[in-house]
Amino acid sequence: MKANYHTHTKRCHHAIGNDEDYVLAAIAGGFDEIGFSDHTPWKYDSDFVAHMRMKLSAFHEYKQSVLALKEKYKDQISILLGLEAEYYPRYMDWLKQFVHDEHMDYIIFGNHYYRTDEDGIYFGTACSNEAYLDIYAKECIKGMESGLYSYLCHPELFMRAYPRFDRHCERITKEICMCAKHWNIPLEYNLAGLQYNVINGIEEYPHHRFWEIAKDCGCSAIIGVDAHHYEALSDIRYWNQAVSYLDEELHIKRIERLEHFGF
Numbered sequence: 001m002k003a004n005y006h007t008h009t010k011r012c013h014h015a016i017g018n019d020e021d022y023v024l025a026a027i028a029g030g031f032d033e034i035g036f037s038d039h040t041p042w043k044y045d046s047d048f049v050a051h052m053r054m055k056l057s058a059f060h061e062y063k064q065s066v067l068a069l070k071e072k073y074k075d076q077i078s079i080l081l082g083l084e085a086e087y088y089p090r091y092m093d094w095l096k097q098f099v100h101d102e103h104m105d106y107i108i109f110g111n112h113y114y115r116t117d118e119d120g121i122y123f124g125t126a127c128s129n130e131a132y133l134d135i136y137a138k139e140c141i142k143g144m145e146s147g148l149y150s151y152l153c154h155p156e157l158f159m160r161a162y163p164r165f166d167r168h169c170e171r172i173t174k175e176i177c178m179c180a181k182h183w184n185i186p187l188e189y190n191l192a193g194l195q196y197n198v199i200n201g202i203e204e205y206p207h208h209r210f211w212e213i214a215k216d217c218g219c220s221a222i223i224g225v226d227a228h229h230y231e232a233l234s235d236i237r238y239w240n241q242a243v244s245y246l247d248e249e250l251h252i253k254r255i256e257r258l259e260h261f262g263f
Helices: 019-028 056-072 089-101 130-145 167-182 191-200 208-216 237-250
Strands: 003-007 033-039 078-085 106-109 187-190 220-224
Touching (some): 003 019, 003 078, 003 106, 019 033, 019 056, 056 078, 106 130, 130 167, 167 187, 187 237, 191 237, 220 237
Parallel strands (some): 078 106
């Protein structure tokens, strides 16, 4: 079984290609199942306009497009309707009602911003000190405890800002991993991050030390392409590299197909 549940669309303003391009690329890449999970819209209390996520007004067209492709390609690939969402305490009641009313198949947890992106605190740049490492871990844990999400995306996002994987990183990694283990929530091995690491000759996320701890904690892994360009689904190099590392080198339990859909 080859499946990917982390697929974006151009509606988030930083992805390339039409929805059908992603489906065709997934078929070419040998996928049995894909889930579209564009960055979720939010119904903000303020007049804030986000420029890295789908607008609420675009959701209906997004849903109709995915469902139409699901029907069109049903004999070639399984397609699910999802979203990638943060954990924003003030908006969680709205999100729970929204995913219920719209009959979403699943949502995945991308812990990008603290409280809400209206405040502009992005963990990928804020986690340059121990204080924000702690905040990041606490928000990950709160989100996983909500029972809403199918898995945690790029769990070591903090390494985009933190200078090295030190004892503080080890401590919060254990906290995140023990929570994931307790609630049986897979952790994502993110291929967009892997590609970024390889191209730039660095190691941010995925980070080998994070995954060694995850293995020791008894966590499960799921590969997420995090596709912002349709060609990411037809290029199997990073997928094969991830499978080799997780299965043959790390020997961590790997989830091939989602069974827990949250909410």
